[in-house]
Amino acid sequence: MPVISYREALNHAIKEEMERDERVFLMGEEVGYYQGAYKVSQGLLQRFSERRVIDAPIAEMGFAGVGIGAAMVGLRPIIEFMTFNFSLVAIDQIVNNAAKIYQMSAGQFPIPIVFRGPGGPAVQVASQHSQALESMYSHVPGLKVAMPSTPYDAKGLLKSAVRDENPVIFIEGETLYNATGEVPDEEYLIPLGVAEVKRQGSHVSLIAWSAMVPVCMAAAEKLAEEGIEAEVVDPRTLRPLDAKTIVESVQKTGRCVIVEVGWPLCGYGAEVAYQVQRECLDSLDAPIERVTSEDVPMPYALNLEREVIPQVADVVSAVHKVLYLD
Amino acid sequence: MPVISYREALNHAIKEEMERDERVFLMGEEVGYYQGAYKVSQGLLQRFSERRVIDAPIAEMGFAGVGIGAAMVGLRPIIEFMTFNFSLVAIDQIVNNAAKIYQMSAGQFPIPIVFRGPGGPAVQVASQHSQALESMYSHVPGLKVAMPSTPYDAKGLLKSAVRDENPVIFIEGETLYNATGEVPDEEYLIPLGVAEVKRQGSHVSLIAWSAMVPVCMAAAEKLAEEGIEAEVVDPRTLRPLDAKTIVESVQKTGRCVIVEVGWPLCGYGAEVAYQVQRECLDSLDAPIERVTSEDVPMPYALNLEREVIPQVADVVSAVHKVLYLD
Amino acid sequence: MRRIEPEEDTPDTSTKEELIPLYRQILAIRRMEEAAAKAYSQGKIGGFLHLIIGQEAVCVGAVSTLRRDDYVVATYREHGHAYAKGVSSRAILAELYGKKTGVVKGLGGSMHIFDKPTSFLGGYGIVGGHVPIAAGAGFASKYRGDGRVTLCFFGEGSSTIGGFQEGIALAALWKLPVVFICENNLYSMGTPLYRSLAVEDVSMRALAHGMARDRLDGDDVIRVRRRIQIAVDRARESGEPTLVEVRTYRFRGHSMSDPGLYRTREEVDEWKRRDPLAIARRRLVDECGASEEELRAVEDEVKKEIADAIRFAEDSPAADEYRPYVTKESPTGD
Amino acid sequence: MRRIEPEEDTPDTSTKEELIPLYRQILAIRRMEEAAAKAYSQGKIGGFLHLIIGQEAVCVGAVSTLRRDDYVVATYREHGHAYAKGVSSRAILAELYGKKTGVVKGLGGSMHIFDKPTSFLGGYGIVGGHVPIAAGAGFASKYRGDGRVTLCFFGEGSSTIGGFQEGIALAALWKLPVVFICENNLYSMGTPLYRSLAVEDVSMRALAHGMARDRLDGDDVIRVRRRIQIAVDRARESGEPTLVEVRTYRFRGHSMSDPGLYRTREEVDEWKRRDPLAIARRRLVDECGASEEELRAVEDEVKKEIADAIRFAEDSPAADEYRPYVTKESPTGD
Numbered sequence A, B: 001m002p003v004i005s006y007r008e009a010l011n012h013a014i015k016e017e018m019e020r021d022e023r024v025f026l027m028g029e030e031v032g033y034y035q036g037a038y039k040v041s042q043g044l045l046q047r048f049s050e051r052r053v054i055d056a057p058i059a060e061m062g063f064a065g066v067g068i069g070a071a072m073v074g075l076r077p078i079i080e081f082m083t084f085n086f087s088l089v090a091i092d093q094i095v096n097n098a099a100k101i102y103q104m105s106a107g108q109f110p111i112p113i114v115f116r117g118p119g120g121p122a123v124q125v126a127s128q129h130s131q132a133l134e135s136m137y138s139h140v141p142g143l144k145v146a147m148p149s150t151p152y153d154a155k156g157l158l159k160s161a162v163r164d165e166n167p168v169i170f171i172e173g174e175t176l177y178n179a180t181g182e183v184p185d186e187e188y189l190i191p192l193g194v195a196e197v198k199r200q201g202s203h204v205s206l207i208a209w210s211a212m213v214p215v216c217m218a219a220a221e222k223l224a225e226e227g228i229e230a231e232v233v234d235p236r237t238l239r240p241l242d243a244k245t246i247v248e249s250v251q252k253t254g255r256c257v258i259v260e261v262g263w264p265l266c267g268y269g270a271e272v273a274y275q276v277q278r279e280c281l282d283s284l285d286a287p288i289e290r291v292t293s294e295d296v297p298m299p300y301a302l303n304l305e306r307e308v309i310p311q312v313a314d315v316v317s318a319v320h321k322v323l324y325l326d
Numbered sequence C, D: 001m002r003r004i005e006p007e008e009d010t011p012d013t014s015t016k017e018e019l020i021p022l023y024r025q026i027l028a029i030r031r032m033e034e035a036a037a038k039a040y041s042q043g044k045i046g047g048f049l050h051l052i053i054g055q056e057a058v059c060v061g062a063v064s065t066l067r068r069d070d071y072v073v074a075t076y077r078e079h080g081h082a083y084a085k086g087v088s089s090r091a092i093l094a095e096l097y098g099k100k101t102g103v104v105k106g107l108g109g110s111m112h113i114f115d116k117p118t119s120f121l122g123g124y125g126i127v128g129g130h131v132p133i134a135a136g137a138g139f140a141s142k143y144r145g146d147g148r149v150t151l152c153f154f155g156e157g158s159s160t161i162g163g164f165q166e167g168i169a170l171a172a173l174w175k176l177p178v179v180f181i182c183e184n185n186l187y188s189m190g191t192p193l194y195r196s197l198a199v200e201d202v203s204m205r206a207l208a209h210g211m212a213r214d215r216l217d218g219d220d221v222i223r224v225r226r227r228i229q230i231a232v233d234r235a236r237e238s239g240e241p242t243l244v245e246v247r248t249y250r251f252r253g254h255s256m257s258d259p260g261l262y263r264t265r266e267e268v269d270e271w272k273r274r275d276p277l278a279i280a281r282r283r284l285v286d287e288c289g290a291s292e293e294e295l296r297a298v299e300d301e302v303k304k305e306i307a308d309a310i311r312f313a314e315d316s317p318a319a320d321e322y323r324p325y326v327t328k329e330s331p332t333g334d
């Protein structure tokens, strides 16, 4: 199977969907002539022209709303946020309009729109540019939230997101763009709301998404050297959440560590922990542990940033804790 | 002790703090000549003049930022959002500026500011005006979040919020403004980060804040008729959270029901559930239950709204469930 | 009283054929709003209720320039706009009553009227938030080349917030066929113009974007119709947006819960003397030679319509479903 | 090339006493930025690095009109503004290196310089988000009557977003002593002016708010100083804000990661012929009778300063604390 990057997988997904459906267009800052701030839209302007690949001025609230209005009347916009840090100036459009118009109109106006872009801390871009906001978006009924961790998932999920009849918040891993993986040439879709076990294991369940999946896979390798077999479950979609797959894993392993790059208080992992304890209380051999970034705005200095963001070693010691090996 | 309304308690707190500290001012839509959309600022313009009670145009992002800038250089603003539904157009200012400037400036510029106003569903104001956003704000390091449930707490917490050196998100219960309670004439403060047991009980712990506290108190009365003694714990501040008081209660009762008016997925209650299970796994006699609003945008019709929002009966049956009486 | 045109300004003449339907709409909206106010005071309508009484000529005159498939985007004060676009008084009042037969099945209430058949894209509750949506509808028309025009209504108090400012900036930059109509009723809740705007001429907001602009008084439905027609033609023909400020006045408070103490009796009375309903009727009689009989016939018909609509609302079954309208079934995933 | 003043426009004459310190600052900023670029390419600086090379005369000329206790609020492209306000090249470069001795202890990096002693209220990373903050500093000055003036810098690409639009609207409505300075360098990342603005004259954004405005070319530091002085005096004396557009050009890409392929060599070269550094030096020699020796002395001094600052940054200890700067100890509650 061809091996391509996460970036290319996203690019192919957008290209294929735009070829497939004339109603799909891409709008955002620098998506056209500049080929995308992270080059995800490479070549699309040349392929589809200014009509369907639209460079927007810096006005996220405005062009997010333009996308919602266009979706109301039958188009299928893909709105790129240069990064999701900048989605905060547009979040009212997403929460009060995109997520609610289908309900306010009693089903007359579905909003088939995708808001996509990188999320989560990159490297040394400091506090205003290093935020993981998935728990905020996952909180809101009417939205769907997808966060792929591999090129294969990125392509399959984005294509599904574009075909979905609802607003989808599609958060890409800013540090994953160069990650490579096998992606078939044939078309495929990955349904929203279906988790995947990325690694089989019997001793502990690691629940992680986006950039924390590779961290957990690395931790699992390390743990394997100690004879600890970790199972890595990637929900892939945070709303709707495929709790079943997670619960089955924890019922099998009896131990659960949830790893996320976001802040601890009210992080998405708290929701996972709640659902797991409700279904697995009797099969839990240890309290559920969470590994998160520290409860601080991100510092700039590399050494401090490393202290703040979950590292492989943090996951390993959390596993030791739930196995009472610490 | 004098009995006053929640609205009056807030009004007195603002008045006293403005009298005490010349740097404190109140800014927001209709806070002056109109005396406040919910009349919380009744009489303040007359008492303090246009200089310190400022009617702002409809520009939440703008005047939230004005408050932050003023706080940076030494003033102590109280910014009123007519309701917290409208804070979403200003959330970037709160998350990216108010919460981070103290960190970005390495401690040079603290931001002593209060963002206050009603939150949570009122009655039949429909989906764009019926949201409980506390879990979004509680997620953000650098902020504090307070949500009083009684006139006494409202006054004591608001006065502390105004004196705090950090940005405080102060969410008032839109349906509590007319609630009355005893409030002493003498000055008092309630520290941020200290929960209160509103009712003693031994069979189950009900964790609730803001408008859900009276609902839980009513449920506790009903349960008492069946001989079930519910303990009601009100964290009062969601960030920082006084987990200790909650944990002690659950360790005593062995059963925990968390009640919130917000949406279920990634609601604040999930965080409480995570912290409780981590500390109380062995003392839990049943999985932690949560009672929340349904996972839907709020419908307008009264009968539907009632179905969506947690009612006393919902709390009672959740308690039956954790007691295995259902 | 702040007029825009000089007192002596006389709007173009009209004909019975043109004016009677407009008069009928103004009257029906007036009666519908009065009926809603009554029902609200009886506790049959809940939540917020923002009436447009006194401003009817603006939405009626403006929407009368549209084709049925043109779009209208409005605020929470939108009953009149929806009615003018073709939503029935039955569907509107049943919605205010929170009934299953309401235009949005009792899910939206007064602030959130949406109606696909008449291309009414909604009533919105977040100030300024609907302006980019209107630009989006215009964007879609340009994308498709469907020749549709979008009208976007908002109040003068909403002309500062980012959503409005970004929305018009994008419409101007991308040349979208949208007419932005500011219903300047001199107050934003209790705040008079001069305390919310540095420049009272809202149309000047267009200058920064090279957008066409216009200003007029909104008491005469024919004037509104003529002037908005120019902007609508511009949008339809050249695809360019216009910002139009229309001076008007609400006779009631901001919403039912507002006693409106911030305005003097005199001021309100002065404006009532320019009641768009009375002006339209006067012009029908004086200029268009309409007979009292003709007009009374219209008035009786409207009376019946609203009485029937209220009965319909009263008798309709309560709203009963909301879960199907959160997430739409999709080919992939739940 | 889009000039604002006619080519023949000759700015006011200056004196050695006035111009040498300004020339020195422009030069120091130029060398500091070049040193930063070098360190970045060596991997000693991380994250985003936005250089102001080519635009130095704007911040130097503008900030030179201020008192030490006046406020400056800037963007992520703020090294020059901070230096002009008095932050040392040591503190700035050590920050870029992520060192404990940096102006914000390695917590902010290139985009977030804050310095209380010089009333430098920060470098901000969210476009437009800092504009209301500048209005807030101005609000505080008015509230206290302390006579301070606030300068707020932003790019032309940031003149559409809500934060900017609401910020200037409030400053105009409340008459706040703030000068809003648009550094119009013709590009917003890779987007040229004409694709991001319907009207290229950014100063026209002031018309909607009745705000004073001005436009000028930013290549001559004396011109900038004279014209900004007028706005600063207005703010100080009448408390009124001004919106000033200054045309300028960045010689490098948007940030270190931008190759700048969207501009032709010719365009860049044409602008380099108007290098503000060269223009200031030429004026010193031609008009102010400065000798080559004098200037070389300044240049050696600057060279030493930056070399020392780099050494300081290199030798400083790594950043080592961040937890104390999340929540401040307060009288009540943690």
Ligand SMILES: Cc1ncc(C[n+]2csc(CCOP(=O)(O)OP(=O)(O)O)c2C)c(N)n1
Pocket: B029, B058, B060, B082, B086, B089, C077, C125, C126, C127, C128, C154, C155, C156, C157, C158, C159, C183, C185, C187, C188, C189, C254
């Ligand atoms: C973002 C936001 N802030 C505040 C409000 C509360 N609010 C609703 S209507 C209104 C006044 C609007 O005045 P104007 O735009 O002049 O319209 P009018 O009501 O006069 O028709 C306010 C402040 C809101 N709905 N949205």
Ligand SMILES: Cc1ncc(C[n+]2csc(CCOP(=O)(O)OP(=O)(O)O)c2C)c(N)n1
Pocket: A029, A058, A060, A082, A086, A089, D077, D125, D126, D127, D128, D154, D155, D156, D157, D158, D159, D183, D185, D187, D188, D189, D254
């Ligand atoms: C709200 C927001 N959207 C997008 C960005 C990404 N971004 C950073 S700088 C920039 C271009 C700004 O251009 P301009 O305002 O002209 O300033 P210049 O960089 O030219 O000095 C963009 C799009 C951001 N920082 N904030």
Ligand SMILES: [Mg+2]
Pocket: C155, C156, C157, C183, C184, C185, C186, C187, C188, C189
């Ligand atoms: Mg108004």
Ligand SMILES: [Mg+2]
Pocket: D155, D156, D157, D183, D184, D185, D186, D187, D188, D189
């Ligand atoms: Mg620029």
